[in-house]
Structures are given as structure tokens and as C-alpha cells.
Amino acid sequence: MHTVVDLISLANEHLGTDLEPGDAARDLAEVPCWDSVHLLRLVSLLESELGRPVPVAEVLEARSLDEIWTAAVGA
Amino acid sequence: MSARGEAQRELRALHTAGRLIDAYPRIPALLARLGDEELDFAGRLLARLSPSEVLTAHPATPALRTAVTGRSTTAGLVPALTAQAARHGLLLIPYAAGNGSYVQDLADPASALYAHRPELTLCVLDPLTVWDRIRPPWQPYDVALEAERQRLLLAELAASHAAHAPAGATFVLNTVPLLRRFTHQLTGLAQRAELGAVWREFGADLLRMSDPAAGVAVLDLEPLTSAGVRADDPRLGAYADAHCTAELLAGYAREAVHLVRAQRGDAKKCLVLDLDGTLWDGILAEEGPERVRAADSLRAGAFAGFRRTVEQLASQGVLLAVCSKNDPEPVARALAAHPDWPLSTRDFVFVVADWGSKAEGVRTIAAGLGISPSAVVFADDSAFEREVVRAAVPGAAVVPLDGEPAHHTERLLADGWFDVPSVTEEDRVRAAHYREREQRARQQAAAKDYESFLRSLDISVDAGPAQDHETARIAQLSLRTNRFNLTGARLTVAQIRHLDRDPDALVLAVRAADRFGDDGVVGAVFGRRDGAGLHLENMVVSCRVLGRGIEDAVLAGLLHAAREAGLPAVHALWRPTAANEAQRAFCASHGFVAAGGDDRGGIRYRHALTRVPPVPPHVRLRLSLVPVQEVEECIPSSI
Numbered sequence: 001m002h003t004v005v006d007l008i009s010l011a012n013e014h015l016g017t018d019l020e021p022g023d024a025a026r027d028l029a030e031v032p033c034w035d036s037v038h039l040l041r042l043v044s045l046l047e048s049e050l051g052r053p054v055p056v057a058e059v060l061e062a063r064s065l066d067e068i069w070t071a072a073v074g075a
Numbered sequence: 076m077s078a079r080g081e082a083q084r085e086l087r088a089l090h091t092a093g094r095l096i097d098a099y100p101r102i103p104a105l106l107a108r109l110g111d112e113e114l115d116f117a118g119r120l121l122a123r124l125s126p127s128e129v130l131t132a133h134p135a136t137p138a139l140r141t142a143v144t145g146r147s148t149t150a151g152l153v154p155a156l157t158a159q160a161a162r163h164g165l166l167l168i169p170y171a172a173g174n175g176s177y178v179q180d181l182a183d184p185a186s187a188l189y190a191h192r193p194e195l196t197l198c199v200l201d202p203l204t205v206w207d208r209i210r211p212p213w214q215p216y217d218v219a220l221e222a223e224r225q226r227l228l229l230a231e232l233a234a235s236h237a238a239h240a241p242a243g244a245t246f247v248l249n250t251v252p253l254l255r256r257f258t259h260q261l262t263g264l265a266q267r268a269e270l271g272a273v274w275r276e277f278g279a280d281l282l283r284m285s286d287p288a289a290g291v292a293v294l295d296l297e298p299l300t301s302a303g304v305r306a307d308d309p310r311l312g313a314y315a316d317a318h319c320t321a322e323l324l325a326g327y328a329r330e331a332v333h334l335v336r337a338q339r340g341d342a343k344k345c346l347v348l349d350l351d352g353t354l355w356d357g358i359l360a361e362e363g364p365e366r367v368r369a370a371d372s373l374r375a376g377a378f379a380g381f382r383r384t385v386e387q388l389a390s391q392g393v394l395l396a397v398c399s400k401n402d403p404e405p406v407a408r409a410l411a412a413h414p415d416w417p418l419s420t421r422d423f424v425f426v427v428a429d430w431g432s433k434a435e436g437v438r439t440i441a442a443g444l445g446i447s448p449s450a451v452v453f454a455d456d457s458a459f460e461r462e463v464v465r466a467a468v469p470g471a472a473v474v475p476l477d478g479e480p481a482h483h484t485e486r487l488l489a490d491g492w493f494d495v496p497s498v499t500e501e502d503r504v505r506a507a508h509y510r511e512r513e514q515r516a517r518q519q520a521a522a523k524d525y526e527s528f529l530r531s532l533d534i535s536v537d538a539g540p541a542q543d544h545e546t547a548r549i550a551q552l553s554l555r556t557n558r559f560n561l562t563g564a565r566l567t568v569a570q571i572r573h574l575d576r577d578p579d580a581l582v583l584a585v586r587a588a589d590r591f592g593d594d595g596v597v598g599a600v601f602g603r604r605d606g607a608g609l610h611l612e613n614m615v616v617s618c619r620v621l622g623r624g625i626e627d628a629v630l631a632g633l634l635h636a637a638r639e640a641g642l643p644a645v646h647a648l649w650r651p652t653a654a655n656e657a658q659r660a661f662c663a664s665h666g667f668v669a670a671g672g673d674d675r676g677g678i679r680y681r682h683a684l685t686r687v688p689p690v691p692p693h694v695r696l697r698l699s700l701v702p703v704q705e706v707e708e709c710i711p712s713s714i
Contacts, residue, residue: 056310
């Protein structure tokens with residue numbers, strides 16, 4: 001996991017989403033294939049991918065994939 | 076690539092190409108090959124499809140209207156349920172209620188939940204149930220009090236569901252996992268033990284609310300959590316009000332769909348077992364019958380445990396059969412009765428031991444037992460043989476055993492293939508009935524012609540209003556009988572009891588016996604009386620007794636009884652299903668005249684009762700439409 005694009009690939013691979021790199025900065029509420037149910041699953045996917053816990057509250061409060069990336073990996 | 080990888084790849088390709096709806100009938104076969112993680116992914120893909128678009132493309136897909144509600148966020152359950160339903164060929168039509176709105180959803184007759192008309196309502200009790208209302212300082216007594224309040228509330232909601240959900244719908248509760256972060260807030264060991272007891276009593280009280288026949292079921296989650304499924308994630312609970320882990324919801328979804336299969340009468344009927352590596356350790360052809368039976372390897376105990384499981388299933392009506400690539404003679408010797416060997420030839424109603432395809436073997440067994448190949452569960456430790464059967468026997472369930480016999484039992488039981496709402500006395504003696512059937516077959520082979528064979532059977536049929544103790548068996552026949560089911564209609568115990576209270580409704584139990592044994596209740600007639608006469612709404616007869624003239628005797632008897640009662644006519648309906656084409660002409664062959672159709676491809680019939688057909692002479696029939704002391708006799712010679 002080096003960039004938000006890796007996060008997007010992870011989501012597409014496991015959640016069946018059709019996210020594109022251009023969706024990284026968009027408000028998640030405006031991304032058609034995104035559902036809040038995905039976010040809970042993404043937490044566990046990130047943790048198994050990174051091999052460490054992520055700050056769950058910050059990830060859940062994130063409004064975009066960029067913000068999720070920053071909270072989980074980039075911080 | 077493994078079958079599992081191949082299925083995963085195909086599923087992704089269908090999704091990418093936007094062809095999941097087109098290929099929907101293929102989905103169950105793909106999902107049957109997937110593991111838990113891939114099922115999670117599949118559920119997310121399938122949950123995004125529009126159920127109405129799937130139904131438009133494939134109108135015959137059986138749908139499952141489901142409502143999900145609970146004390147906290149339960150939306151995560153929908154993808155898991157979608158995948159589990161699809162595995163079993165069902166299309167989930169979900170309604171997910173808002174967070175924590177379960178009391179309003181279930182208590183208000185005008186709620187959106189009831190407007191959805193769910194066949195299945197899941198009221199998910201997460202691990203914070205009861206605890207969300209406990210405030211410090213508290214002791215076990217406070218928890219007991221709150222748990223009882225919760226149980227009484229749930230009982231009221233179950234009653235409300237029974238009143239406002241569609242007839243025959245099932246309301247599902249679950250036991251509540253007990254979390255260490257609550258038990259260990261009690262520092263006194265004695266109080267902590269008391270809390271454990273209080274909590275088990277709460278769980279036991281919930282489980283005792285279970286009455287599948289009345290439309291209430293309670294899933295016991297302890298077997299899931301004791302198998303290592305974590306119940307909650309404190310972080311997702313605290314920050315997202317999602318108190319169940321995805322793994323717990325996945326396990327819950329699996330069990331919930333098994334429950335639906337059981338309620339719909341989709342239980343499999345026969346377990347077909349491989350032998351080498353499945354039922355015993357070793358290779359029969361190399362080691363011989365005595366050595367495979369007397370194996371004293373460390374693994375022998377694991378196989379013995381599996382055989383005990385198989386024996387337990389058989390004791391509840393699961394038919395056992397063998398399909399083995401071996402010569403028949405050593406197989407017969409290996410399966411011969413032996414004091415140290417619980418399963419013997421007598422326990423297997425059919426044995427195929429040859430070197431042909433196992434798919435052919437499974438079909439031979441199904442045909443021999445008079446059941447559909449899709450009612451079979453095939454268990455084999457060979458991936459090759461499993462794939463052969465999966466590919467060539469659509470609808471048959473395939474249990475993936477492997478080289479670790481200690482896992483055989485868990486693998487066999489993982490999918491609840493044989494689950495039924497309630498085991499009846501009939502189930503317990505089913506194998507004996509099949510053995511009697513074999514005796515009849517031998518007798519038939521020895522008889523000069525079929526009619527003299529039928530006469531030799533000395534068949535007696537007793538048909539009359541169903542007794543209370545017969546209701547479960549009649550529901551079972553209605554749910555599980557496909558070949559002789561005139562309309563395909565299915566009735567649960569609750570629905571049959573409802574008919575029993577209706578003075579114009581008629582539910583007749585058909586009981587049969589012959590010189591080889593008493594078959595018990597083998598059929599049922601559902602009818603209604605009004606000014607136009609007797610309306611035969613459905614008739615089901617177990618495929619086990621078809622071909623003996625029992626169905627002909629009952630219909631002729633009904634016509635005689637209707638005429639005796641002064642009714643103007645008997646009306647009947649045949650409606651096509653996937654399995655009842657052979658009965659299309661059943662009514663016409665007894666003098667009924669076609670009187671139009673219905674919007675589901677059915678044919679309506681009417682019998683004016685002017686010329687009533689005779690009861691077949693080889694059947695001694697007693698039939699009554701009313702519960703009377705003196706049973707009316709229909710004697711063929713008097714007609």
C-alpha cells in the first residue's frame with residue numbers, strides 16, 4: 001500500500017466496487033458505487049493488508065478515499 | 076486452477092461484463108464452489124442487482140422476501156444474506172429497516188416492514204442487547220430483570236408479527252453472545268458465575284420461544300461463537316453502532332437461509348457416501364474388507380466419529396446410500412453387520428459399487444429411491460469425483476470432504492442440508508419403509524403380472540379428517556411432495572391448523588398399509604365446501620406409494636362421498652410445476668371435465684357426479700369427509 005490508488009484497488013478487489021483513481025478526492029456520498037456498508041468491511045480489509053490496527057474513528061469520519069488513506073496509512 | 080478459483084474468476088468476469096443478471100441461473104453453481112471470503116465478495120456484487128430486473132429476466136427464480144431489523148445497524152447483513160440465499164437458488168428481496176427501530180417496525184401494523192410483505196423477518200439481537208439498558212452499579216439480579224423485560228417485549232413483537240406479517244411468515248430471533256467485557260465488570264467470582272447462569276437462562280428462555288410451526292424461530296449463535304467466530308468489534312460498535320462482526324453476520328446469514336430451506340420443505344432426502352477415505356480409513360480394493368473395518372490407526376477414531384454422525388442422521392429419516400468405485404462383493408462384505416461396526420448393509424437403502432461415473436451412480440440411486448437427484452447430498456473425499464457430480468447432477472448438494480477425517484462431521488453438517496422444521500415419527504421409520512418397498516419390488520418381479528401383484532399386496536387405505544398429531548406429517552408431505560402435488564401449493568403446520576378451524580375447509584389425511592407394513596400417512600387432500608359443491612384445492616401423495624392405485628382409490632372415494640353427501644359437483648385444479656406434469660390428466664382420467672384455466676397455466680376441472688368411477692378392486696378403502704364414529708365404507712362391488 002503506497003498510494004490511495006492501492007486503496008482503490010483493494011476496495012475494487014474485495015468489495016466489487018468500480019472505483020477509479022479520479023474518485024479519490026470525491027465526497028463518498030457522491031460516488032455511485034459506494035455504500036456505507038462498504039466502509040465497515042474496508043476497516044478489516046485495511047487492517048489485514050497493513051498488518052496493524054487502523055484508527056477506526058478517523059477512518060469512519062473520513063469523507064473521501066483520500067481522507068481514508070490519510071487516516072489509515074498516511075498519518 | 077482449482078474449481079474454487081475458476082468459479083471466482085467467472086463471477087468477476089460476469090460482473091465486469093455486466094452479465095450477472097443474464098447469467099443469474101448459473102450463480103448457485105458458482106457460489107457452491109466458493110469459500111467464506113469469496114462469498115462475502117459475491118454477496119456485495121449480487122446485493123447491487125435489482126431483484127425486479129432478475130425476476131424480469133428469469134421469472135421462475137424463487138424469491139425470498141426478507142425484512143431485516145434489529146437494535147443496531149444491521150445493513151451489513153444484507154450482502155451476506157444475498158449470497159447465502161443465492162447459494163440455495165433463492166433471490167433475496169430485502170428490506171433493511173433503520174437503525175434500532177425494531178420495536179416500531181414490528182409493533183406498528185402500518186410499518187414499512189409489513190408493507191414489504193416479508194416471508195422472513197430477521198430481528199437481530201446484537202451482543203449489546205440488554206446491556207444497553209444496564210447502568211452502574213449493577214448486579215446479576217439487575218441483568219436478570221432487564222433480560223426478562225427484553226424477553227417479554229420480544230414475545231409481544233413476535234405476536235404482533237404473527238398478526239401483521241403474511242400468513243406463513245417466519246419471525247427469527249437469536250441468542251445473544253455474552254461478552255467478557257461485561258462479565259468481568261463483576262469482580263466477585265460468585266457474582267460473575269451467577270451472571271453466567273442468569274444469561275444462560277435468558278438464552279434458554281429465548282430458545283424455548285422457538286416454534287417453527289407457529290412461525291417463530293430462534294437461531295442459537297453459541298455454536299458459531301464457540302467455533303471461533305468473534306461476536307463483536309468494540310470499535311465498530313462504538314463508532315458505527317455496528318455491534319456484530321462481519322463474520323458473525325455471515326454465520327447468522329448462513330443459518331437463517333438453512334432455516335428458510337427447512338421451512339420451505341427443501342430438505343435433502345438422501346445422503347450418498349463414498350467409502351474409501353470417507354466412511355473408513357484405507358483402500359478396500361488394496362486392504363480388503365476385514366482390514367478396513369478393523370483399522371486401528373490414529374485416524375480410525377475420527378472415521379468412527381463420522382460414522383456415528385451418519386448413523387444419527389439416519390435415525391431421523393435421512394436415507395443412506397453408498398456410491399463407491401469398488402467391486403460389489405468386497406463392499407457387501409465390508410458393510411455386513413458387525414458388533415463393532417454400527418453401520419451395516421441394513422442401514423443403506425441403496426448401494427452402488429461399480430467402476431462407472433459417480434454422477435451416474437447418484438442418478439441411479441435417486442431413481443431407485445423414487446426421489447429427484449436434486450434431493451441428494453453427495454459426500455466424497457475426492458475433489459475429482461465431487462466435480463463430476465457437481466457438473467452432471469444439477470441441484471445435488473456436494474460436501475467437500477478431504478484427507479482430514481476429523482473434519483468430516485463439520486463439513487457434512489455445515490449446510491444443514493437435512494434440516495426440517497420438526498422430525499416426525501414417519502421420519503424415524505423412513506428407511507424401514509424403503510426396505511418394505513424393496514420387498515414389494517421383489518414380489519412384483521415374482522408376480523405374473525402387475526394386477527395380480529397389486530392384489531397380492533392386500534392394500535388398505537383409510538382417509539379421513541386429519542388428527543392433531545398428523546398435522547406435522549401432512550405439512551411435511553405438502554412441503555416435500557413434488558411429483559404427486561396437483562397444484563404445487565405448500566402449506567405449513569400453522570396454515571393447516573388454520574384450515575382445521577375453518578368449518579368449510581377440509582383436510583383429509585390418507586393413511587395406507589399393506590401386508591409388508593403400515594406406511595402411515597402417505598397423502599393428504601385439501602378442499603373446501605360451498606354451495607357449488609366440493610372444491611378439491613390440492614392433493615398430495617408421497618412418491619413412495621405411487622403406482623399402487625392409492626391415489627385413484629382416494630379420488631374415487633371422494634367422488635362417492637360427495638355424491639352421498641348430496642353435493643352438486645366436485646371441482647378440482649391441476650397447476651403445472653417443475654415435477655407434476657405426469658398428473659396433468661389425473662382428474663380427467665377419473666371422469667372430470669375440463670372447465671377452463673387459470674392465470675398460472677392451470678386447468679380447472681368439474682365432476683358432475685352422475686357417473687362415478689369405481690374404487691380399484693385391489694384397494695380396501697375407508698373414507699369419510701367428516702369426523703364420525705362410524706366410518707363410511709366405499710365398497711367397489713356396491714358401485
